[in-house]
Amino acid sequence: MKNSEIILKYGCNPYQNPARIYNKNKTMPFKILNGTPGYINFMDAFNSWQLVKELKQMSGLPAAASFKHVSPAGAAIGIPLNDILKKSYFVEDIELSSTAAAYARARGADRMSSYGDWSAISDTVDLPTAMILSKSVSDGIIAPGYTDEALKLLLKKQRGRYCIVQMDWNYEPERMERREIYGMVFEQKRNDVKIKEEMLDNIVTNNKNITESVKLDMLVSMITLKYTQSNSVCFVLNGQVIGVGAGQQSRIHCTRLAASKADIWYLRQHPAVLNLPFKKNISRPERDNVIDQYLRDDTTIMEMKGWNNVFEEMPNRLTKEEKAEWLSSLNGVTLGSDAFFPFRDNIDRASQSGVKYIVQPGGSLRDNIVIDACNEYNMVMVYSNLRLFHH
Structure with a gap:
């Protein structure tokens, strides 16, 4: 070497x-x-x-x-x-x-x-x-x-x-970057754009109430998207990404994936999950795997067969109604998108997972429809005018 x-x-x-x-x-x-x-x-x-x-x-x-x-x-x-x-x-x-x-x-x-x-x-x-x-x-x-x-x-x-x-913290690569695909050399200026608070000034919804902590979440989402395989959407709460939908061909699939992960993240905090009666020798990865099965609505009896070896006693499953009630308390989530929303379906799905703030580039032919959807849910939406594709 x-x-x-x-x-x-x-x-x-x-x-x-x-x-x-x-x-x-x-x-x-x-x-x-x-x-x-x-x-x-x-x-x-x-x-x-x-x-x-x-x-x-x-x-x-x-x-x-x-x-x-x-x-x-x-x-x-x-x-x-x-x-x-x-x-x-x-x-x-x-x-x-x-x-x-x-x-x-x-x-x-x-x-x-x-x-x-x-x-x-x-x-x-x-x-x-x-x-x-x-x-x-x-x-x-x-x-x-x-x-x-x-x-x-x-x-x-x-x-x-x-x-x-x-x-080395001080390392900076060259301005131009290159890669080869099938013998062809691709070259472009490195994506060195700096994500700044000024990019959050263009609020396009009726609700324009935005706090400093929400601005921080928006910036966290944008920086995360900058290094996430596109198409991508991420949910952020209190300085932490809580769900990423990466590498999907459709924007709505990104949103559904990120939202489902955010839902699981929040359901893991339900008292029934925090107090699952695991046996003492069960490893953390095993617990994560079983918790995922426990929270899924489509978990089969076959998948539950091994639970006798995991739990001191078999726990009661959360019902769909109990999950829905718990998820209804998730609020104040920020959604970031690396490109514009082509349809309002993304807003409708995001609203079900506590999203109240959105940052996206804007630029869709249906921008007005998307803005109207946000206004229906009293959301705040910012146009950053910055696409963040990453491949």
């Missing part, structure tokens, strides 16, 4: 060999402290790093992301957690720093998708953050630094094979 080149075991798949990453004879802006990251690991690492660095620069708070297959399962800034979220995220036994709170939130957005994630942290990884990672199924991490205690703990993960990357 040169300091400008890393030979990889293979590319996206085991049969795609040889594979490497290199930096045009320049010194790599990172160090591999442990493990052997692969092709997809590095793709997740560099996309997630850009996201958390930009969130940190925007908010001034530690930021974290949980990435899977080049899109965030979750992203957040380091706002303190209440007791309910601590229990829902399985971190009630850890004294959380602001950095640890950011990662707990990022991983807590979509715990099923975060299984085997790549983690990104904007600040030096401390012991509380490492403690969360040590108990999570995760493939690797990228951060600007690690305390001695944190590094010592992470080096034990995966029997010493856990991938740990240290990134």
Whole structure:
């Protein structure tokens, strides 16, 4: 391995060999402290790093992301957690720093998708953050630094094979970026647009009441979308992404996917879920999997057969009416979209999952219809005039 080149075991798949990453004879802006990251690991690492660095620069708070297959399962800034979220995220036994709170939130957005994630942290990884990672199924991490205690703990993960990357905070890539597809070279100016609060000035709905905390959520959503495979929509609440709909061909499918994930995120905080009678030896990934089944309306009797080995006693299922009543209290959610809404169906679906604030570029032929729909629900909608496609 040169300091400008890393030979990889293979590319996206085991049969795609040889594979490497290199930096045009320049010194790599990172160090591999442990493990052997692969092709997809590095793709997740560099996309997630850009996201958390930009969130940190925007908010001034530690930021974290949980990435899977080049899109965030979750992203957040380091706002303190209440007791309910601590229990829902399985971190009630850890004294959380602001950095640890950011990662707990990022991983807590979509715990099923975060299984085997790549983690990104904007600040030096401390012991509380490492403690969360040590108990999570995760493939690797990228951060600007690690305390001695944190590094010592992470080096034990995966029997010493856990991938740990240290990134140079000051690194800036070239202005132009290139890639090859089928032998053709694509070149474009790197997406270095800065997401700023001034982009939120154009409020197009009758309701124009917007707080500073909502503006922060809008900015979090836009920065997250900037590094999410398009089409994409994300839901944000209190500085935390709570649902991402990524890589869908239809805008409404993005919205439905993000909304369904936000619903699950909120249902996980229902007292019946927080107090499920799990046996003591059940791992956190197993709990996440069973909770997902428990909350699904279409879970079959066959899928429930193994629950006797998981629970001390079989719990009662939440009824559709109980779920609907709980979800009706979800409110104040911000929705961000990387491109305009072509139809009002997105607004109708979003309204069912607590969305009251929307930021999107605008520019659809049916903008007036979409605005009218928002006015019906007394939503606030902002036109950022900034499309954020990412491929």
